[in-house]
Amino acid sequence: MFIYSTQVRVRYAETDQMGFVYYGNYATYYEVARVESLRSLGLSYKILEEKGILMPVTENASKYIRPARYDDLLTIQVVVKEMPAKRITFIYEIYNEDKKLINLGETVLAFVNKETGRACDAPPGITDLLKPFLMAKINFTRYLTDSRTFKNLVQRLDNIHLRNKEVSIYKILENLFSNIKNDDILHKASSVAYSFTLAVFPTIIFLFSLIPYVPLPDIRANIIELVGEVAMLKQVGQTIHDVVNKPRGDLLSFSVLLSVFLSSNGMMELAQTFNKIYKTIEKRSYWVTRLIATFLTFILALVLFVSLILLTVGNSILEFMVENGFLTQGFLIYSILALKFLVLFIMLQFTISVIYYFGPALHHRWKFVSIGSVVATLLAILVSYFFSFYISNFGGYNKLYGSIGAMIALMVWIYLISITLLIGYEVNASIDQAAAQNDEKPEII
Template structure:
C-alpha cells in the first residue's frame, strides 16, 4: 500500500511539473497574478487560489463538516417543534396548508414522506405545552450548533479562536435570533406572496402579466437575498475578530450559489436516481437528510475558507 501511494504521488508530481513547463500554463499563471476579481480586496486571483488550496488541504474540511452537520442535525428538530408549535395559533386562512406545500417543494420527496404525518399533526393541532419545552430545547441546541460553526470557522488553517467561551455563547444566541428572524421573513414572503398577488388580481389592481411575473419572481429574489444576508452574517460575526472580512464578501456569494446548486442537484438525484429507501428501509430518509446537511456544511466551510484565503493573502502582500 505504501509503495502504491508513493507511485501515485510520483505520477501526479510528474503531471504537475509537466504542466508547469507548458507555455499555456505559464501564461495562465502570469494572467492570474494580474487578475483582481471584485470582492477579492485587490488581491490577485493567483494568491487567493494558493492560500485557498492550502486551506482546503490542511484545514480538515470534511472532519469539521462532519462535526458541524451532527450539531446542525441535533438543532433542527427542536427548532422545528418550537416554530411549528406556533403555527396553529396563526389566525390566517390556509396558512398551515401553504406552509406544508412549501416544505414539500423544498425537502426531497423521500425525506418529506417520512415526516409528513408528524408535521401535519404539529401544524394543525395547538399544543401549548410544547411551546415552553420546545423553546428551551431549540435555544440550547441552536446555540450549540452556532458555537460549533464558530469553532469550525476558527479551526481553519489560517486562524484560531481568541474569544472566551462565554462571549462565544452570547454571540451564538444573537445569531440564533437574527437567523430565526430571517427564516420567518423568508417563509412569510413565500407563503403570503401568492395570497397578496391573488388579492390584487381579484380586485383588478394588478392586470399586467409582465408586472405579475416580475412580482412573482421578486419573492424568490428577495428570499435569495435573505439567504445571502444570512451567510454574510455568519461569516462576519462567526469567526474570531482577528480575521476581518467584508460583510458582503466573495465567500458569501460562493456559498449562496453552491448552496442553491447543491440543494437542487441533490433533490434531483435523490428523486430520480438514489434508492435509499429500498436499500435501507425507513432509516434511508435519515441518511438522505444527514447527507444533505453534511454537503451544505462543507459548502459553508468552503465559502469561509475563500474569505480566509483572501484575508491572509492580502495580509501577506502587505508585509512584503
Template sequence: MKNHSKLEAYFNKRLTRLIDKAEKISFPGFNDAALYDVIIFFYKGIQRGYLASRASAIAFNFALALFPTVIFLFTLIPYIPVNNLQTELLELIHDFLPQNAYRFLENTLVSVITQKNGSVLSIGAISSLIFSTSGVHALIDAFNNTYHSFDTRNWVGTRLVATLQVFILFLLIAVALLIIVFSQVILNMLVEYQVLEYNLTYYLIIAGKWIVATALFFFAISFLYYYAPAKKSQWHFISAGSSMATILIFLTSLGFSYFVNNFGQYNKLYGSIGTMMVILLWLYFNSFALILGFELNASINNAKTQKA
C-alpha cells in the same frame, strides 16, 4: 524528443503568462488581493484544513438542532390567523423536500402545523435555543480550525456570539418564510378575485419573492462569516465567500433533491432510516459549502495581509 521539449516549453510559457496575469488581477470581493495569491491560499486551506471532518462535525450538531427548531417554528403556525396559511406552507415544504423525505414527515408536519399545543411550543422553544446555539458554536469552532490563522475568542465569548447569531438567524429565516408564504397567499387571493392574472407580472412577483428570500439567506451566511472571527477589522460583511456559499448551497440542494427524487433507491433499501440518511447527507453537503465559503474569505484575508 525535440517535439516533446517544444511542447513542454510552450506550456511552461503559457503557464507563466497565466500566472503573471493572475498576480495582477483581482475579482470583486477580493479586497484588491491578487487572484493568484488567493488561489494558492485557498488550495492550501482545502488540502490541509481537514474539511471533511469539520463538515461532519457541523452536520451532526445541525442535525441535533434541526428537529427542535423546525418543531418550534411550525408550532407557531396555528397561532397565526391567516386563511390557508397551513396549506400554503405544506405545499412549500412539499416542493422543497425530496418526495420520500416529505412522505416520511408528512403526518408529523400536518399534526404540528394544524393543531395548537402550548406545551410543545414551550419545550420546542427551549430545546431549539439550546441545540441551535450548540450548532452555531460548532460551526464557529469549525471556522476556527481552519488552516489559515486569525484571532479567535474564548469559550464564553464564542457561546455568547453563537447565541446572538441564533437570534439573528431565526429572525432572517422567519422573515424569509413569511415573505415566501404570505406573498403566495396574497397572490392566490388576487388571482381568485381577478385582480391579477397568470401573466408576466404574476411570474415576476414570484421570481421577486425568491430573490428577496435568497438575499436574506445570503445575509444570514454573511452574519456567520462576519462575527466568527474575533477581529473583524479585516473582514467585510458582504464577501466573496458568502456569495460562493449561497450559490453552492442552492446548487447542492437543487441537485441533491433532483438525484434523490429521480435516481435514489435508498427508501427501498433502508425504509425510514434511509430518509434520515438523506437529511444528514444534505446537511453534510451544505456544511461543506459553508466551510468552503469561509476558507475563501480567510484566503482573501491572508493574501491581502501578506501583500501589506
C-alpha cells in the same frame, strides 16, 4: 512519498526542571531531521544558499503526545508527501526507544530568492531529486500545470485584482485550494454537521409549533404543500401536519429550549472551526461565546420564519393581482419562481453574513457582506438545488432505507451545507492571506 529516518540522543541541556525535553527543543529536532533528509538526497542548505536560494520557515506545528527524557534515543521520521512548488512541507514523527510515538510535527518552508527577497519556485535541484519518490502522484498535475492553456489562465487571473489592485485572483485561488487541502475541510464539516444534526429536529418542531399562532389563513396550507414538494420531508409529512394544525404550548416550550441549546452547540462548533481555519485564538469567555451562539441561533430561526411568511404573503399578492387582471397566468408562474429565489438568496445571504461577522473571534477585517459570504450563499443554493434534484430522480433513499431515508438525506444535505459555509470562510481567509503576502516579504528565521 519520500521518507527518511534519523536518530538523536537527548542531551541534559535540552531538558527542563521536570526532566522532560523542553517543548521548544522539538523544533531543533525537526531541523536536524530535515537537514539530514536533504543531505541523504545529496543536497544541503549550504548548496542552496550558494545558488541564491533561502528557505525560511513560514509555519511550524507540534503535537506533544508523550514526554522525552534525558539520554533517550529518539528516532525522527521525516515525510515529504507532495512535490514542492513555492513551498515545501515536512511532516515529522518522533518515536522513543520503546517504539512509542511521542511527538507529531509539521514544518512549511518557503523558497526565497536571496537577491530580491521575494518568494520563488522550488529549485530544480530539489524537484529533480524528489521526483523519483513522488512521480506517480505528480504526472497528471505536472502535465496540467505545464500546458499552455493553464499558463494562459494563470496569467489572466494574475492580472485581475481585488482591493484596489493589491491582490490578484490567482493568488487568492492558489491560497484557497492550498488552505482547503491543508485545513482538512471535509473532516471539519462532518464535525459541524453532526452538531447541527442533533438540533435540526427540535428546531423544526419549534418552528412548526409557531404556525398555529400566526394569523395568516393560507400559511398552514402552504407549509403542507411545501412539505409535499420537498423529497426529503415527505416521510414526516403527517407529523408536520399534526404540529401545524394543533396548537400545543407544552411542545412549543420544550422544543424551543432543546432546539436553542443544541443549535447553539452547532453554532459554537462552527465558530471554533472558523477560528481554526483563520488560526485565531479564542479569547472570549465561554459564556460570551455561548451567548453569541444563541444570538446567531435566534437570527437563523427568525430568518427561516420570516422567509416562510414572505413567501406566503408574496404568493397571495401575486394571485390577487392575477385575479384582478393586473397580471397574466404565465407571468404569475415566473413571478413566483423569481420571488422564491429572491427571498431565498436575500435571507440566506443575510444569515451567512451574520454568522461570518459575529461567529469567529476575529471578524473586523471584513465588511458585513463579504466576498466569502456571497460565494457561500451561491454555493448553498446550488448544492441544495442539485441535491434535491438528485434525491427526487436518482436517490432512492426511501426505497432502500424506508422512512429513515428522509433522515439520511437530511444529514447528507446538512453536511454539504457545512462544507459550503467553510469554503466561503476559507475564501475570506485566503483574501487576507494573499493581501498579507503581497504587503510583506517572508521573514527569514
